[in-house]
Amino acid sequence: MATAQDIHLADSLITAIVPTGTKPPEPPQTAGTTPVAPVEAIDGTGLLAVPGLINSHTHSPMVMMRGAAEDLSIDDWFNQRIWPMEVNLTPERVRVGARLACAEMLLAGVTTFVDHYFHADQIAQAAIESGIRADLAPTYFSSVGPEGIDAAIATTRDLATLHPRITASLGPHATYTVSDDDLRRTADVARAEGLRIHLHAAETEAQTQASVDKHGATPIEILDRTGVLDAGALIAHGCGIRATDLPILQRYADRTAVATCPKVYLKLAMGNGTPIKQLQEAGIPIGIGTDGAAVHNTLDVWESLRLLALTQKHQQNNAESMPLSETLRLATRASAAAAGQPHSLGALEPGRQADITLLDLSAPHNQPLHDPRAALVYSVRASDVHTVLVAGEVVVRNRQLTKLNLPEVLAEASALAHTLVDLSNGGTIQHYAP
Amino acid sequence: MATAQDIHLADSLITAIVPTGTKPPEPPQTAGTTPVAPVEAIDGTGLLAVPGLINSHTHSPMVMMRGAAEDLSIDDWFNQRIWPMEVNLTPERVRVGARLACAEMLLAGVTTFVDHYFHADQIAQAAIESGIRADLAPTYFSSVGPEGIDAAIATTRDLATLHPRITASLGPHATYTVSDDDLRRTADVARAEGLRIHLHAAETEAQTQASVDKHGATPIEILDRTGVLDAGALIAHGCGIRATDLPILQRYADRTAVATCPKVYLKLAMGNGTPIKQLQEAGIPIGIGTDGAAVHNTLDVWESLRLLALTQKHQQNNAESMPLSETLRLATRASAAAAGQPHSLGALEPGRQADITLLDLSAPHNQPLHDPRAALVYSVRASDVHTVLVAGEVVVRNRQLTKLNLPEVLAEASALAHTLVDLSNGGTIQHYAP
Helix, strand or coil: CCCEEEEEEEEEEEEEECCCCCCCCCCCCCCCCCCCCCCCCCCCCCCCCEEEEEEEEEHHHHHHHHCCCCCHHHHHHHHHHHHHHHHHHHHHHHHHHHHHHHHHHCCCCCCEEEECCCCCHHHHHHHHHHCCCCEEEEEEEEHHHHHHHHHHHHHHHHHHHCCEEEEEEECCCCCCCCCCCCCHHHHHHHHHCCCCCEEEEEHHHHHHHHHHHHHCCCHHHHHHCCCHHHHCCEEEEEECCCCCHHHHHCCCCCCCCEEEHHHHHHHHHCCCCCCCCHHHHHCCCEECCCHHHHHCCCHHHHHHHHHHHHHHHHHHHCCCCCCCCHHHHHHHHHHHHCCCCCCCCCCCCCEECCCCCEECCCCCCHHCCCCHHHHHHCCHHHCCCCCECCCCCEEECCCCCCCCCHHHHHHHHHHHHHHHCCCCCCCCCCCCCC | CCEEEEEECCCCEEEEECCCCCCCCCCCCHHHCCCCCCCCCCCCCCEEECCCCEEECCCCCHHHHHCCCCCCCHHHHHHHHHHHHHHHHHHHHHHHHHHHHHHHHHHCHHHHHEEEEEEEHHHHHHHHHHCEEEEEEEEEEEEHHHHHHHHHHHHHHHCCCCCEEEEEEEEECCCCCCCCCHHHHHHHHHHHHHCEEEECCCCCHHHHHHHHHCCCCHHHHHHHHHCHHHHEEEECCCCCHHHHHHHHHHHCCCCCCEEEHHHHHHCCCCCCCCCCHHHHHHHCCECCCCCHHHHHHHCCCCHHHHHHHHHHHCCCCCCCCCCCCHHHHHHHHHHHCCEEEEEECCCCCCCCEHHHHEEEECCCCCCCCCCCHHHHHHHCHHHEEEEEEEECEEEEEEECCCCCCCCHHHHHHHHHHHHHHHCCCCCCCCCCCC
């Protein structure tokens, strides 16, 4: 077994990792300051420290629709359930859903989520309150008109400076719901203000074919010609990315990433999912995510990373592909890049944010522990998460949330749940016809 | 929400299920007996009662090799790791592994496991001690010779009458490791003594093709011509079952079942897995299992049933296929049939065994609870299992084992773990060359 290590923190950062019982290197002394005594020591004896997980693509408040849209084609999922249900969104319902989502993620060792949804200011409040880190993209369709888009962009600007744990992205919904003109304008704002763009594109091969038929261009070609890729984008799903799209994406590999949510591709029968191997060969960072719980049913990133490894072995027809180390690299460093924070998240190293998940691997389903990496990919459960720190702050201690009042969060969600799935009001926020 | 129900038990059986607060029907009075006062009431308020899960195919002691054979082709998995490791098996090591496996399964709500392994008498002791129900098949290859086979068959006979919770099957390993003559003899014993046969067959299409090339018959045709199907068989995996095999299997649908372990087929890149839809159309019961933890890494049947639903939607390219209700039917009634106990397990009904798992669905990842069936298939975790009864006896209470001493089980397993994976002794118990 590896030697036990002490992780030293100061403020929100990891400052040193040294064998237990040894002294860390002296921190650089600033003139006029006196060294501060440690405020807390967390006993992690017997626990495994890993970088806090990153949910690279989700719609957190959709936990309110968990289990309410099952066994449906992607068309019916959108048109018969989700978009008609989203007529019911209010700021309060979004906040309640986001609080529940933050509770679920923190208890499962997720320390950062990359979100795309409506009323993102409410999601920010839930994230700040719970102690989690978030990148938030306020969602918009072209159908909301210029004023709606202006409002969404203004929310991104507000969120970008709101709190140290909150970053913000521009959130056009998708290439099939936002016009080229609006994408171009989004890209201009992004470049001018140093913002990133998070959107859905090429979700299925059928979408890609429809785009070619209607616009003479693949979704990736549209992102290229509108300047979205040049500005820097996180592309959700990309299951319909074609071989001809890869050289385009490769030109922007330093500022573009793809988020993959493998459980969703199986559940919605979306074919082979994100072309992981081809994107990796093109040097595109790939983050692992859950998508919303209205389709994924959980926000459990352990489940996602396991399914990534399993589905890659299946698709490549090679049990040696996507080995443990590569799976864990995608779940950590690559997901940090997908979250737009490649240098501050995704690893336990001095100088990075102290986003740390401590796992208790002592339960029978992880024992005996021949290989902790195998446990992380193939046997660990979210319930093995014991303690979680975000930016150096303890947000889960001994499997309990420290900042959110869980019974209150659950009661609020339960009380409002029926309002979200009510289809009696009629109407829809959008129609899926890519 | 459904009305709360009381489940009444007597001895090992469910006697009545009635709305909470109502009186159950009077049990038939036997002359000379007096009604017995209930010995215990279990408060299940707020918990969901489901039939105890059935692990339809596993090799329980292989938990001792968990995580020790990762990212390997099926050939290397057998020839470089597992069969060389199994040189190290001893009765004690098997017992220790089986105890750990029983602990893992009970805590995850599994009340029956259908096992295939060496030193099955040791596994029986672990099962009896832990309170779980098991069907045990002592494994043999033709390479052990007539005396070895006699010994395995004798163990089956002994186990068949050992304990009310233990049933036993004959355990030839596979069509590629047991000769036609030995299969024929096994089938004769099975028919003469009313025993069932549990074996591996047609695990991959490559095995099927190899069988045709070497023997002029598919593995299923071999099972037919040797009388194994006529005697009644549980076939593990069957991923290489061909369309021409289906009419053969259909003739024995009343006494033949297939166990499917979808996580394994993804992980070992075994193609499309068990042909579920075709077998269902042929009326063959399909049980859900984990296989051994040396490949599945857990004995978590929730994981298996979720992957069954997800992979079926993927393969059939239809998000509406394998809906919630059908997935749950396979995990309950069909798995009971696969375990050879279609009338006594797999449902909460008067007259059936009181094998009951009580789930606490109050944690954030299951909330709000729009549809409990969706929770069971897509969001529940083994850690949501609160209380478990087998044959009317409480074996897990408030997430704690009542009969096994868990710290002792874990310490024993940890102490012996290195002995199982030691490859320095050389040799192997078998060579994989189907």
